[in-house]
Amino acid sequence: xxxxxxxxxxxxxxxxxxxxxxxxxxxxxxxxxxxxxxxxxxxxxxxxxxxxxxxxxxxxxxxxxxxxxxxxxxxxxxxxxxxxxxxxxxxxxxxxxxxxxxxxxxxxxxxxxxxxxxxxxxxxxxxxxxxxxxxxxxxxxxxxxxxxxxxxxxxxxxxxxxxxxxxxxxxxxxxxxxxxxxxxxxxxxxxxxxxxxxxxxxxxxxxxxxxxxxxxxxxxxxxxxxxxxxxxxxxxxxxxxxxxxxxxxxxxxxxxxxxxxxxxxxxxxxxxxxxxxxxxxxxxxxxxxxxxxxxxxxxxxxxxxxxxxxxxxxxxxxxxxxxxxxxxxxxxxxxxxxxxxxxxxxxxxxxxxxxxxxxxxxxxxxxxxxxxxxxxxxxxxxxxxxxxxxxxxxxxxxxxxxxxxxxxxxxxxxxxxxxxxxxxxxxxxxxxxxxxxxxxx
Amino acid sequence: xxxxxxxxxxxxxxxxxxxxxxxxxxxxxxxxxxxxxxxxxxxxxxxxxxxxxxxxxxxxxxxxxxxxxxxxxxxxxxxxxxxxxxxxxxxxxxxxxxxxxxxxxxxxxxxxxxxxxxxxxxxxxxxxxxxxxxxxxxxxxxxxxxxxxxxxxxxxxxxxxxxxxxxxxxxxxxxxxxxxxxxxxxxxxxxxxxxxxxxxxxxxxxxxxxxxxxxxxxxxxxxxxxxxxxxxxxxxxxxxxxxxxxxxxxxxxxxxxxxxxxxxxxxxxxxxxxxxxxxxxxxxxxxxxxxxxxxxxxxxxxxxxxxxxxxxxxxxxxxxxxxxxxxxxxxxxxxxxxxxxxxxxxxxxxxxxxxxxxxxxxxxxxx
Numbered sequence: 001x002x003x004x005x006x007x008x009x010x011x012x013x014x015x016x017x018x019x020x021x022x023x024x025x026x027x028x029x030x031x032x033x034x035x036x037x038x039x040x041x042x043x044x045x046x047x048x049x050x051x052x053x054x055x056x057x058x059x060x061x062x063x064x065x066x067x068x069x070x071x072x073x074x075x076x077x078x079x080x081x082x083x084x085x086x087x088x089x090x091x092x093x094x095x096x097x098x099x100x101x102x103x104x105x106x107x108x109x110x111x112x113x114x115x116x117x118x119x120x121x122x123x124x125x126x127x128x129x130x131x132x133x134x135x136x137x138x139x140x141x142x143x144x145x146x147x148x149x150x151x152x153x154x155x156x157x158x159x160x161x162x163x164x165x166x167x168x169x170x171x172x173x174x175x176x177x178x179x180x181x182x183x184x185x186x187x188x189x190x191x192x193x194x195x196x197x198x199x200x201x202x203x204x205x206x207x208x209x210x211x212x213x214x215x216x217x218x219x220x221x222x223x224x225x226x227x228x229x230x231x232x233x234x235x236x237x238x239x240x241x242x243x244x245x246x247x248x249x250x251x252x253x254x255x256x257x258x259x260x261x262x263x264x265x266x267x268x269x270x271x272x273x274x275x276x277x278x279x280x281x282x283x284x285x286x287x288x289x290x291x292x293x294x295x296x297x298x299x300x301x302x303x304x305x306x307x308x309x310x311x312x313x314x315x316x317x318x319x320x321x322x323x324x325x326x327x328x329x330x331x332x333x334x335x336x337x338x339x340x341x342x343x344x345x346x347x348x349x350x351x352x353x354x355x356x357x358x359x360x361x362x363x364x365x366x367x368x369x370x371x372x373x374x375x376x377x378x379x380x381x382x383x384x385x386x387x388x389x390x391x392x393x394x395x396x397x398x399x400x401x402x403x404x405x406x407x408x409x410x411x412x413x414x415x416x417x418x419x420x421x422x423x424x425x426x427x428x429x430x431x432x433x434x435x436x437x438x439x440x441x
Numbered sequence: 442x443x444x445x446x447x448x449x450x451x452x453x454x455x456x457x458x459x460x461x462x463x464x465x466x467x468x469x470x471x472x473x474x475x476x477x478x479x480x481x482x483x484x485x486x487x488x489x490x491x492x493x494x495x496x497x498x499x500x501x502x503x504x505x506x507x508x509x510x511x512x513x514x515x516x517x518x519x520x521x522x523x524x525x526x527x528x529x530x531x532x533x534x535x536x537x538x539x540x541x542x543x544x545x546x547x548x549x550x551x552x553x554x555x556x557x558x559x560x561x562x563x564x565x566x567x568x569x570x571x572x573x574x575x576x577x578x579x580x581x582x583x584x585x586x587x588x589x590x591x592x593x594x595x596x597x598x599x600x601x602x603x604x605x606x607x608x609x610x611x612x613x614x615x616x617x618x619x620x621x622x623x624x625x626x627x628x629x630x631x632x633x634x635x636x637x638x639x640x641x642x643x644x645x646x647x648x649x650x651x652x653x654x655x656x657x658x659x660x661x662x663x664x665x666x667x668x669x670x671x672x673x674x675x676x677x678x679x680x681x682x683x684x685x686x687x688x689x690x691x692x693x694x695x696x697x698x699x700x701x702x703x704x705x706x707x708x709x710x711x712x713x714x715x716x717x718x719x720x721x722x723x724x725x726x727x728x729x730x731x732x733x734x735x736x737x738x739x740x741x742x743x744x745x746x747x748x749x750x751x752x753x754x755x756x757x758x759x760x761x762x763x764x765x766x767x768x769x770x771x772x773x774x775x776x777x778x779x780x781x782x783x784x785x786x787x788x789x790x791x792x793x794x795x796x797x798x799x800x801x802x803x804x805x806x807x808x
Contacts, residue, residue, distance in 0.1 A: 037655055038658075039654070039655035039656070039657075039658060040655055042652045052672065054660065054662070054671065054672065055671050055672070058658065059658075060652040060658060060659045060660070061658075061659075061660045061661070061662075061670070062503060062530075062652065062660075062661045062662070063660075063661070063662035063663060063664060063672060064496070064499070064526055064662075064663050065496075065522055065523065065526050065663055068492065068496050068523065068526075071492070071493045071496035071497060071500075072496045072497075072499055072500050073500065074496075074497060074500060075464075075496055075497035075498065075499055075500015075501050075503075075504075076500035076501075076503050076504050076652060077500070078486070078497065078500065078501065079462075079500050079501035079502070079503065079504030079505070079506050079653075080504045080652070080653040082653060085653060101489065101490070101493075102493060102496070105489050105493065234484055234486075235484055235485065235486070236483055236484055237481075237482065237483055237484065237485065238483065240456075240480060240481045240482070240483070241480075242453060242481075243449045243450075243452055243453040243477060243480070243481055244443075244445075244449070244450070244453050244616050244619065248443035248444070248445060248616065249442070249443055249616075250442050250443060250444065250613075252442075279444065279611060282444055282611060282613070283444050286442055286444060286613050290613075291442075291613045292444065292611075292612075292613045293610055293611060293612045293613070294444070294610070294611040295606065295609065295610040295611070296609075297550065298550070299550075300469070300549060300550065318612065318613070319720045319721070319723045319724040319727075319797075320720050320721045320723075320724045320794070320796065320797050321606060321610050321612065321720065321794075322606075322721070322793075322794040322796055324793070324796060
């Protein structure tokens with residue numbers, strides 16, 4: 001027989017009368033009809049009686065985990081990305097139950113592959129437990145009273161998910177033409193082969209005929225989808241640029257007056273630019289020759305509530321990036337105050353810069369109230385607060401921040417000249433310059 | 442200098458080392474790795490869940506690609522069975538595990554070093570997953586490349602262990618110090634004879650062939666199998682093949698054994714650490730030496746299989762102080778067992794990074 005090109009000739013390892021043998025035989029016949037090279041075919045199987053077919057095939061074979069063969073086959077198909085190669089996945093009704101999401105997902109995305117479900121209406125390898133495909137009233141050794149609910153109509157589901165070709169057949173005789181048609185489909189195709197397990201199904205339901213069971217279950221034997229040409233194309237990005245590029249480099253242009261590292265916590269509200277202000281500040285510190293770290297804290301719902309950032313700037317290399325108690329705490333909003341209240345309480349010294357609209361929290365830090373929100377509004381109060389901090393600490397010139405902002409193209413959004421113009425009468429905050437404390441070694 | 446996070450370095454290093462596909466399902470704190478992947482990998486796929494992620498990765502790997510993913514404990518636990526499959530099939534891939542505070546969902550935005558024992562117990566039977574752990578920005582670059590190369594060279598999934606602070610904190614870093622990374626050579630079986638997907642030579646690593654070639658039949662399986670890749674029960678050949686899976690990792694350990702040893706003559710105490718706490722340990726060492734104390738440091742970077750050299754180093758010291766951000770001392774237990782050893786102490790904690798002060802205090806308190 002010509003289909004022997006695809007079979008090893010070792011026979012099929014199934015019980016007498018099992019429909020799985022016919023699936024294997026018809027698959028080989030269908031592949032021969034398509035005149036495929038056996039090594040252009042990858043047969044993917046998983047756990048269950050169907051999965052011990054590997055050694056009978058001369059194709060590539062991949063034997064995976066129960067219920068996962070569809071996802072594995074999808075990965076192989078997308079990884080090969082070659083329409084001349086064919087991925088065929090064998091699964092049972094049990095595996096299809098476990099891997100339902102993989103099936104629907106693969107059909108939805110249109111992976112170039114064919115899934116052949118060996119639906120013998122129960123788990124045959126583990127003693128005949130019902131699957132979610134077992135028809136209502138069908139008895140199994142572990143459910144002798146019969147299944148109470150209807151099984152899935154997988155063909156309806158997969159057709160609805162967008163498969164290119166879907167068909168249900170009764171698994172007797174020669175159905176290689178149906179399989180060949182499925183194998184020819186451009187994208188995702190599925191054939192559900194209806195069987196009854198001879199060891200458990202037949203014995204538990206004596207006298208029951210396969211065609212009758214299928215009909216009584218309301219499962220139509222027909223083609224459910226055909227001719228759709230959706231096919232998954234593996235995306236490729238051939239022009240990606242290096243993530244380490246000269247634009248990242250920060251040039252040292254300014255001087256600083258730090259002898260020891262200092263830590264700053266900036267605590268405000270989500271949507272008020274806390275994280276970007278902290279990042280700009282850290283970069284600005286680097287333009288003054290300092291080392292810097294910046295880390296953010298915010299609730300999982302990033303668009304609401306507090307947003308806080310911890311910054312360390314240091315004249316020497318920073319190893320440990322934590323700062324349990326900051327040297328300076330800057331609070332720009334009520335959310336920020338709520339989040340930083342405990343931190344403020346832990347501060348035995350240091351500096352607290354807090355928006356003047358807020359109450360004073362319990363703290364050992366020197367507290368200075370400033371009109372962050374009044375002067376810069378919610379959107380820029382965090383950024384403005386960093387200028388105020390620089391005005392007071394003078395650890396490096398505020399112009400460094402301006403330069404980073406302009407470099408990042410942010411100047412269109414805010415009038416930074418006004419923010420920077422501390423000498424202007426409207427903006428003069430009378431912030432006395434004082435050496436800033438440090439509790440970092 | 443540049444202000445960069447570790448995720449950026451890890452992504453770039455993986456791609457330069459030859460990783461060509463990233464498949465992921467988003468999870469905090471691995472988000473940045475996912476984000477950078479969309480910009481940098483030759484192929485990036487968004488999977489609908491973590492089981493699918495590992496299955497797709499296995500498929501790509503079987504097709505000769507080199508996939509990477511990044512996740513955190515909740516995702517990793519879903520991947521566990523599929524990682525076993527990839528290990529059994531001997532499929533190269535890298536799984537970046539970014540630790541966060543558990544158990545269960547825990548706190549997604551809080552770092553931790555709580556998953557070493559999970560990784561150690563991932564494989565049924567106590568087999569090892571080669572596990573490299575990042576302890577600095579430089580490691581983000583070097584160890585990522587090493588993880589990719591090791592996965593190909595040894596035909597195995599490799600775990601790149603890290604934690605929230607290592608991959609999300611922005612740090613000023615001199616990127617000009619980064620060494621050029623050569624893409625790993627993806628050697629393939631060649632020759633005319635029959636191909637045995639699981640027949641290994643002296644290095645115990647079988648030659649690889651993907652399923653997208655038509656010269657030799659390839660059989661891959663997650664079940665106990667012979668050298669042809671045919672499912673067996675417990676035949677001698679199949680069981681020997683299963684034994685080989687551990688033996689190849691042990692035999693080649695030297696090729697992926699990374700650690701940093703900073704010993705001081707006359708020191709009686711060695712601080713041992715890994716991951717983010719290693720940075721605190723390095724700072725503690727500077728302070729202690731600044732105060733005239735003699736002290737040594739071992740930063741473990743290859744965690745699994747446990748390199749024996751760590752025990753040999755520890756044996757030279759009266760006191761061993763192991764600092765790690767978990768409650769039970771997972772690395773301490775892996776190194777010294779439940780019985781421990783004389784002079785062994787741990788610095789542990791959760792929900793906050795271990796500070797250099799704590800390490801300094803512990804070391805001084807021992808004297």
